[in-house]
Amino acid sequence: MERKITSELLKWKKDSARKPLLLYGNKQVGKTYSVLEFGEKEYKTVAYINCDNNLPLMDIVKTEKKIDKIILKLSVLTGETILKEDSLIIFDNVNDESIIKMIKLFGKEENNYHIIAITTLKGNLLKFKGEELQFKIMSAMDFEEYLKALGNSELVDFIRNSYRNNKAMPFHSIALDYYETFVLTGGLPRVVESSINGDSILKQNIIQQQVLDTYKKELLNTTNLIDTSRALEVLNAIPYQLLKSNKKFQYGLMKSGGRSKDYEAAIDFLNINGFVGKAYKISEIASPLSKVRDNESFKLYLNDSGLLYMMFNTSKIKFLTDSNMKYIIYENAISNLIVSSGYNLYYYQSDGKAEVPFIVQTRAGKIIPIELVNKNIAKSKSLALFMSKYKIDEAVRITEDNFSKKKNVRYIPIYALFCLKENL
Numbered sequence: 001m002e003r004k005i006t007s008e009l010l011k012w013k014k015d016s017a018r019k020p021l022l023l024y025g026n027k028q029v030g031k032t033y034s035v036l037e038f039g040e041k042e043y044k045t046v047a048y049i050n051c052d053n054n055l056p057l058m059d060i061v062k063t064e065k066k067i068d069k070i071i072l073k074l075s076v077l078t079g080e081t082i083l084k085e086d087s088l089i090i091f092d093n094v095n096d097e098s099i100i101k102m103i104k105l106f107g108k109e110e111n112n113y114h115i116i117a118i119t120t121l122k123g124n125l126l127k128f129k130g131e132e133l134q135f136k137i138m139s140a141m142d143f144e145e146y147l148k149a150l151g152n153s154e155l156v157d158f159i160r161n162s163y164r165n166n167k168a169m170p171f172h173s174i175a176l177d178y179y180e181t182f183v184l185t186g187g188l189p190r191v192v193e194s195s196i197n198g199d200s201i202l203k204q205n206i207i208q209q210q211v212l213d214t215y216k217k218e219l220l221n222t223t224n225l226i227d228t229s230r231a232l233e234v235l236n237a238i239p240y241q242l243l244k245s246n247k248k249f250q251y252g253l254m255k256s257g258g259r260s261k262d263y264e265a266a267i268d269f270l271n272i273n274g275f276v277g278k279a280y281k282i283s284e285i286a287s288p289l290s291k292v293r294d295n296e297s298f299k300l301y302l303n304d305s306g307l308l309y310m311m312f313n314t315s316k317i318k319f320l321t322d323s324n325m326k327y328i329i330y331e332n333a334i335s336n337l338i339v340s341s342g343y344n345l346y347y348y349q350s351d352g353k354a355e356v357p358f359i360v361q362t363r364a365g366k367i368i369p370i371e372l373v374n375k376n377i378a379k380s381k382s383l384a385l386f387m388s389k390y391k392i393d394e395a396v397r398i399t400e401d402n403f404s405k406k407k408n409v410r411y412i413p414i415y416a417l418f419c420l421k422e423n424l
Contacts, residue, residue: 001149001189003030005138009038012134013114019107020115022100022128025138026274026303027120027218028211030189032092034138035116039088043114047078047089051099061102067111070102084112091117100128107132120218122273139340140187140304143179144418149192152178163412163419168402172413176400179415183333184316186306201316208310215275231266235275238302239311242328247299248281260296267300277301277335279345282359285390289346289361299347301335308332327374330414334358334372334398337417341424354382362424367392373399373411383409396420 005023012021025031039046049057060073074089075082082089091099094117106115107130119128125135141149147156155175162169169175185195185204188211194204212235219231233254241249249267251258271278281297282289302308309319309329319325335345338360348356348369358370369392371383387395387408395409404411412420 001030001141001145001192003034003138003141003145005030005034005136006038008136009035009116010042012136013042018114019132019134020103020117021134021136022094022117022119022125023136023138024119024122024125026140027214028188028190029138029140031118031120031138032090033189035088035090035118039090043088044083044086045080045088047074047080047082047087048092049074049078049090050092051096052093057099058096061096061098064102065105067105067109067113070105071113082113085114087114089113089115091115094119094128095121095124097127100133104130104132123269137340137342140336141189141192142187142337142340142418143182143415146182146185146187146192147178149196150178159413159416160419162403163416163422166403166405166410168404169413169416172402175415176413180320183305183329183414184309184319186304186309187336188304188306191306204306205310208307212307212310219269219275228266230263231270234263234266234270234300235302236311238276238300239308241300242308242332243324249298249300270300274303274339276303277339277345279335279347279358281349282346283348283350285359285367287361287365289359290344293346297349299345301332301345303336303339305329305333305336323374327372330398331357331372333414333417334370337420338370338424341421343424348382348386350382350385354380354385356382356386360424366394368394368396368424370396370398373397373401375400 012018023031023035036046036048051057056077060070064070064073071082091103094100100117103115103117106113144156155171158169158171159175185191191204191207194207216232219228237254241247241253251260251263254263270276279299279301280293280295282292282294284292286292312325314325338345338358343360346359348359356369356371360368360370362368369383369386383395386392393408397409397411398414399411400414401411402413
């Protein structure tokens, strides 16, 4: 399946100032597969090293400090000839700082070896930071990648063209049908492949449950949490927290008498490492938005809409006929798009309870409010009030209708979410 990360890896390979690359992404988003496929297509040889409990590798790390000797021993370890410029060295499942310290040697000294290290914990990006490395983040598949996997690249072109020219998309209903399937499948490659192969939703749900179990196993094996069981409680509670009319996370729903200090460390770990997206409440606008966020008021979204759908333990008919269920999953998909674009999540709520579900501050400092239109709820005035109060000249409404624009508000079909990255 064609992934966007491939073009990023090609840029990295051709970069004259290239350094070892640290690639982060949650488990099962396709990191290892994509890097191996890239290596096989772009290099004469690929030297792959799984760092999990790899004692021979740790022996190299501890004893060798010279690049030439490291390369020689890695070649013996992998059984591959490692060539300058023509080999890709892959370190998978990197969590040990000593391994990264060795990799950093290749970023300090001038050499022609190409190295990619893969990690699943976003917290490692902070732990491993340094000018000797380059960094990239890989997310689950978006709708554009999904359509291309189906062989529908032309539909992608129609969507993107309509987005850029703000014109009605001629195949709107077709794209919407595809998106409804995608949002329940989610962006995990194994699940997408199962869907493309025509497997039942039940079989897809089994794969999704396996992925969720992998997440839970990773939490149980970490030493970063005070109480991993509380992180599991938080994950399991997200669907029920989002079903409430007030989606603010409530500790009391976890257990009677539940308090922030009981779950704060677990929630922070889940958020930092990309298992969930944490949307903070703001009641005013300032730059940066982090200055005015309410740390005690937040919503939690799951990192994949397909996993959320599976956790609801419901049917596609229920999704299509229950507007509340559908818009919760759509809202979760919007949160995934914002996070994968590299932004923090915020929502606006005034004292008068006017609410805008997503507020994005671009890298240029521009504030863009994003609202999800629910046809079954009376038209909200919250967005208009927000724009008027803070002199906002551009806003986005995500809808099931076609592209349009009214005053300073762009109406964008839910299936065109991936196009928003062009303006964020």
